[in-house]
Amino acid sequence: MFAKNVGGIEKVLRVVIGLALIAGALMGYGTWMWIGIIPLATALLGSCPLYTILGKGTCPLHRK
Known part of the structure; x- marks a missing residue:
C-alpha cells in the first residue's frame, strides 16, 4: 500500500516524539501537541508522505 521509507532508528525516534507530544496534550500543555499523531x-506505517514526494528515505532496504 505505502512504500516503506522510514528506517529503524528513525521509527523509534518518531514513536518517542509522537508519544511525548500526545502525552503533553493529554496533560493540558496545549492542543497543538496533538500534532504528535x-x-x-x-x-x-513505516512510510512518510513527505519523503515520498521528495524521493528520500532512511530505510536501507528500499533506498533508491
Whole structure:
C-alpha cells in the first residue's frame, strides 16, 4: 500500500516524539501537541508522505 521509507532508528525516534507530544496534550500543555499523531502514524506505517514526494528515505532496504 505505502512504500516503506522510514528506517529503524528513525521509527523509534518518531514513536518517542509522537508519544511525548500526545502525552503533553493529554496533560493540558496545549492542543497543538496533538500534532504528535503525525510522527506516530508515520512510524507505525513505516512510510512518510513527505519523503515520498521528495524521493528520500532512511530505510536501507528500499533506498533508491
